[in-house]
Amino acid sequence: RVLSGCAIIVRGQPRGGPPPERQINLSNIRTGAMARRAAQGQPDTKDVPDEPWAFQAREFLRKKLIGKEVCFTVEIKTALGREYGMVYLGKDSTGENIAETLVCEGLATVRREVRGNNPEQARLCDLEDQAKASKKGQWSEGSAAHTIRDMKYTIENPRNFVDSLHQKPINAIIEHVRDGGVVRALLLPDHYLVTVMLSGVKCPTFKREADGTESPEPFAAEAKFFTESRLLQRDVQIILESCPNQVILGTILHPNGNITELLLKEGFARCVDWSMAVYSQGAEKLRAAERSAKERKVRIWKDYVAPTANLDQKDKQFVAKVMQIVNADAMVVKLNSGECKTIHLSSIRPRGLKERFEKTKDKDKRFRPLYDIPYMFEAREFLRKKLIGKKVNVTVDYIRAATGPAEGTPVFAERTCATVTIGGINIAEALVSKGLATVIRYRQDDDQRSSHYDELLAAEARAIKNGKGLHSKKEIPIHRVADISGETQKAKQFLPFLQRAGRSEAVVEYVFSGSRLKLYMPKETCLITFLLAGIECPRSSRATPGGMQLAEPFSEEAMLFTKELVLQREVEVEVESMDKAGNFIGWLHIEGVNLSVALVENALSKVHFTAERNGWSQIQGHFGGKPIWANYEEKPVEEFVQLTEEKERVENYRPVYVTEITDTLHFYAQDVETGGQLESLMETMRAEIAAQPPVEGSYSARRGDYCLAKFADGEWYRARVERVESPSKVHVFYIDYGNREVVSTTRLATMPPAFSTRTLPAQATEYTFAFIQVPQDDDARADVVDCIVRDIQNSQCLLNVEYSGVACPHVTIQFSDSKDDVGLGLVKEGLVMVDVRKEKHLQKMVSGSLNIWRYGDFRADDADEFGYRR
Known part of the structure; x- marks a missing residue:
């Protein structure tokens, strides 16, 4: 550091920590004194301005010496410990003599009162005479008033001052480093001396004790040295970004880099949320730098343990299918292994979550209904419509440990908190941006938070600014929903209306068993219990007056099948009757599939004798008028296993006429x-x-x-x-x-x-391609549809059913003339990927498609057209 034109501070090479400092005053010369601010708390003192040419001498010396190696000799040491000597630029005394250079430039005067035969002083006197003759520096003609700075130590309105600069880079000199993240800067050219705190970070500091001494936090001295060695008295640019509570926040940019990011990367600082929002260079860069230091466990992170340190990579990131929205911030997903797992969205909290756990006056009910909590229903509906049945990308951020019971608070089991994305959209961020949830504020040392925490904060700020959702000043939406589940009298009043309505829209709220569901009727704003007509499903375990009744075989499988197909989906129901307990009985359809028929087709239910009434034709049409179990003969387990293993793929191609291709890659054929x-x-x-x-x-x-x-x-x-x-x-x-x-x-x-259809059944049957994955990207899927429309729509083909599906049969289809497989052609063209099936009798077909997809024909001239798809 250069204190003035004739005083510098030097330090040696660091060895295991910041090296000691030493002040050297130049012998035999004198320069002007620098400006000084009045002592704080002493009203009698005043600000002292620069002496003429003092700042120019300091600047000359600063630009010549800062960051350079010097050699010095000590000639005199006073009783007070001040050292005077000569300073040479370079590693030895053969370098440039700094005192002589200052005198030559007319920036210093020689102390001629020194007595004795001193050749150094004599040479300085000669150089001073030459400078006077040349009228250099302070010996120049004219007034020296222009060399005195108009120093400004205070700013009347710091916030307006910062706003007026519009985050433009300002030239500055770092005059003092208080700690790694706080500096004193001289703003040029107006000479404002301001304290700037680095935006977005906090470094270890020096705490002042009651006796006036300072005790450093761990790595505080190292952080200060790191900043000093790079910025102290360097020419930098500062972006002033905000001024909360009279504290100026900014970012310091040096030609060699951004000190904020460097401090984080080297483990000398941590990110802070309250000032991260104003950081103008991209908060994600700071998070990435901090993450790098954590992974390397350097400095302040030497004892850091990652929130997901005990998880394998496959458990940290995976793709899963959303099965249920449990709450406005939680969902159940199904992994590729078939396991179901509850995932909580990281770092957000829906409004009213605590209120839902309040005990109501009715002791039988533990929680308040979803519809009674403001914005809870809207948040759940947003997630349900966006995610149910869709595949999402899950990145586990942390695992929140279980919380014990406390007065007035619920007990929470261990929770897996993750960032869930679909189509590149962060669901938590979308929820917050619509004002349907708030962002959790953490302690500064709490690293269990979302990996996209800054984006969540920014989304919340936008929602507050735009008055979205729970930040709105409008009246809170109220949902009046009548729960008539098991209420016989109320159900009787609704029955005639539901019967006349025919097919009604509903949302499946809960699945009690394979054939017993709880539905929400949006138009009627009521909740009902609904029983599937025409079938008899295995019963689940239940409590009876005589004790607990065990579940019937396959009851769990039937319930899981129904859950996966209809839970929280929008369905259509036809109410036919009602039982004595106030439960409605009828038919449920989802995307053209009759749930009763689907359960029977998958051998998870039997046809009930009541199916011979009005609804019998809906099931009868699928089985040629014969009940599914009419010719059933139970086979031994060993024989069943053997038959399964020996099953072969059946080829029974029949001619069809393709009439329609849908945007979802389904098609209709006659x-x-x-x-x-x-x-x-x-x-x-x-x-x-x-x-x-x-x-x-x-x-x-x-x-x-x-x-x-x-x-x-x-x-x-x-x-x-x-x-x-x-x-x-x-x-x-x-x-x-x-x-x-x-x-x-x-x-x-x-x-x-x-x-009518009794005279001739509907001729258009819906199919979809077997062994093919439908592209998720809209443009890619549109390319496939265009190709299929061009090849087979309004033409005769050969079709073979490979296996059944939930919505429609999965088939392979061939051109009637060449017998080439249409789906295989799509794989060869790189338009689609292969859907791997586990059935043994299909492995030959799947393997052939996979080999073509991986190693199929691909010429260099195909690269432009198909390379991106590969």
Whole structure:
């Protein structure tokens, strides 16, 4: 450090810590005294300005010596310990004599009062005479007033001062380093002397004790030396970023780097949340630097243990399918291994979570309902619509230990807290940005937090600024939901209305067993218990007056099947009746799948005798009129295993006509064998309509009804009403061709019984490709759809059913002329990836597709077109 034009501080090479310092005063010369601020707390003292040419002498010496090696000799040591001597630039006395240089430049005067024969003094006197003759420095003509700085030690309004600079870099000189993260800087050219605290970080400090002594925190001296050795009296640029509570926050930029990031990387500092938000150079850089120091366990992180240190890499990051939204910040996911796991979103807290655990007046109920907590329902619905049934990327941030019981607080088991993303979107950040959750504030030494904590804080700041969700000044939304589960009298009042409504929209809130569910009816704003009609599911274990009744075989499998298919999904229900306990009985459909039928198809339920009533045809159509267990013969376990192992892939290709390709890579096809029947029915139907045209507007559309619809070509086709958007707009599905359309009610007519599905079943059957993964990216999926539409839509192909699926059969399809497999062609083109199946009888087919996908034909000239897909 250069104290003035004739005094410097030197230090040796560091060995195991900051080296000792030593002040050297130049012999035989004198320079002007630097400005000094009045002593704090002493009103009698005043600020002392610069003496003429004092700052210029100091600056000359600072630019010449700071950071350089020097050689010095001590000539005189006073009784007070002050040392006077000569300083040479370089490693020995042959270097440049600093005192002589100062005198030559006219920045110092020679002490001529020194007596004795001193050749050094004599040479300095000669040099001074030459400087006077040359009119250099202080010997120049004119006033020296311009060499005196107008020092400003205080700022009247620091916040306005910082805001006025608009975060522009300001040239500055670091005059003093208090600790690793706080400096005193001289702002140029206006000569403001300000204290600047580094934004986003905190270094170990020196605590002042009651007796006036300072006790350093661990690594405080090392952090101060680290900053001093790089910045003290260096020319830097400072970005002033904020001024909370009269403290100026900023970032110091040196040509060799950013000191804030360097302190973090070397383990001399830690990130702090309260000032991280104003850091203008990218908070993620600071987090990355701190993470690097933690991983290397350097300095203040020498005893650091990562929150997920005991987890394998596969347990830290994985892909899973969301099965249930437990709460506004928790969900159940299914891993690839089939295991289900509860995941909590890191570092966020939905509003009202504590209130939900408050005991109500009714002792039988432990928690308040979800709908009673402000914004809890909105948060749950946001997650449900975004995530249910989707695959997400999970990155475990930390595992929160179990908390014991305390007065007024619930008991929490161990929780896995993670960042969940889908399509590159952080779900927790999206939730916070909509004002449906708040960010948890942590202690400074608590590292168990989200890996994207700064993004969460920024999202919360935006939500507060825009008044979103729980930060809004509007009235809190209230949901009045009637729970009529098991309420016989209330259920009787709702029954006629639900029966007349036909298919009604519902959300599956809970699954008690394979065939018993709890539903939320949005339009009716009520909760009901719903029993599947037409089937008899194995019963789960339950408490009875006679004791605990054991679960029937396969009851758990049936419940898991139902959960995976419909839990928290939007479904359609048809209520037919009600039992004595106030539970509604009927049919449940999800994406065209009848849940009763799906359970029977998967051998998880039996057909109940009540299925022979109105709903029997819904199951009967799938089994040719025969109950699934009619010809059942129980086989020994050994024989069953043997049959399973010896099962072969069956090839039974039949001709079909592909009529429609959907955006989800499903397609609809007609059997060629029944094509003649369809053509005959269409001709007869259109002839009858031509003879007796329907009256426009006479048909009243209801969801689920079969009707006739006039297509764009002016012809009439059989259709099913999927949704009534308004009195004039209806969504229909053409049951013989698989396409959908929104039509006016004037283009609809009642379907005559002679042309109903009983006369000829719907001819368009839905299929999807076997052994193929549907691309998640919209553009990639659109490329696949375009390719398939070009190849097989409105053409005859050969189709073979490979295995059943939840929504529709999975098939392979071949071109009728070349017998080439369409799906295999997509794999060869690099448009899709292979969906690996575990069934032994399918391994040959899967292996062939995988080999083509991994090592298939790929020429250099294909790179531009297909290389990115590979």
